[in-house]
Amino acid sequence: MLSSSDRPGAYRGRFDRVIIFDLDDTLYLERDYVLSGLQAVGLWARAILGLDGLGRVMRERFEAGHRTRIFDDSLRDMGLEPHPHLIARMLTAYRQHRPSIRLAPDAEQFLARRDPATGFAVITDGFLDAQRRKIRALALYQRGVHLGVCTDRWGRECWKPNPRAFQHIEHIFGRSGGALTYVADNPSKDFTAPRAMGWDTVQIARPNRIHDRIHPDRVDADRIIETLEEF
Ligand SMILES: [Mg+2]
Structure with missing residues (x-):
């Protein structure tokens, strides 16, 4: 608004x-927004994909200084293929989350x-x-x-x-x-x-x-x- x-x-x-x-x-x-968004994506992945731990893996990548491809690389860390369709849904969850x-x-x-x-x-x-x-x-x-x-x-x-x-x-x-x-x-x-x-x-x-x-x-x-x- x-x-x-x-x-x-x-x-x-x-x-x-x-x-x-x-x-x-x-x-x-801005780091607070990123952490808030990654947490929201992690909760989404647990609820919708039944995938536990993605939020933690993404957070660790960010805190280790990674600034690009966090979604793709975190999915790979968990043995999953980062299909564009899945990345798009994660981005939507990130951008539409209610930021803390x-x-x-x-x-x-x-x-x-x-x-x-x-x-x-x-x-x-x-x-x-x-x-x-x-x-x-x-x-x-x-x-x-x-x-x-x-x-x-x-x-x-x-x-x-x-x-x-x-x-x-x-x-x-x-x-x-x-x-x-x-x-x-x-x-x-x-x-x-x-x-x-x-x-x-x-x-x-x-x-x-x-x-x-x-x-x-x-x-x-x-x-x-x-x-x-x-x-
Ligand atoms: Mg600025």
Whole structure:
């Protein structure tokens, strides 16, 4: 679900400035989502396939540092063939599970102490269904976030670094350039569009984040912090 005021100019003139957050590894730790999803797939496999222990095997692979082919390789570990049909059903169980995740403590405090003259929004990439479930699980609208924008609503081509979601925020809030700050974790894609549009940008480098391979065309933020207490 999107916020109820997802219309151009809905918040026009209401806020002096707007802080826009990325979601994964910015407001909460993505590893918690992955572990929650693997557990859900494990429970699904037990209930539907009568297969015990898959959740544990996948979790161990993830905690050992594996980041790709966890489903395929874990099935093979258990002597099963990773048929595409089975992998597709596991992916559905993963993306449609109800995530057990929590805001990072500093993010929770930051929103609790928010300034009423500041607007708050989220821009997040990822599969639409999964990202909406994360926003709901973190109760972001109840915590003062005015608008959540999942880039996947416009299709894969509008994921970051595409500027579409950033332009959408400017239209909704009627603000541009330095009145807007984007806080996110990934220099490979997060800061390209907002920097080109003159926004203020902040990279948050949480110690327990999932490390992505950094793209050679990385665009760094204006400044870097480790928690929102430094913001
Ligand atoms: Mg992120």
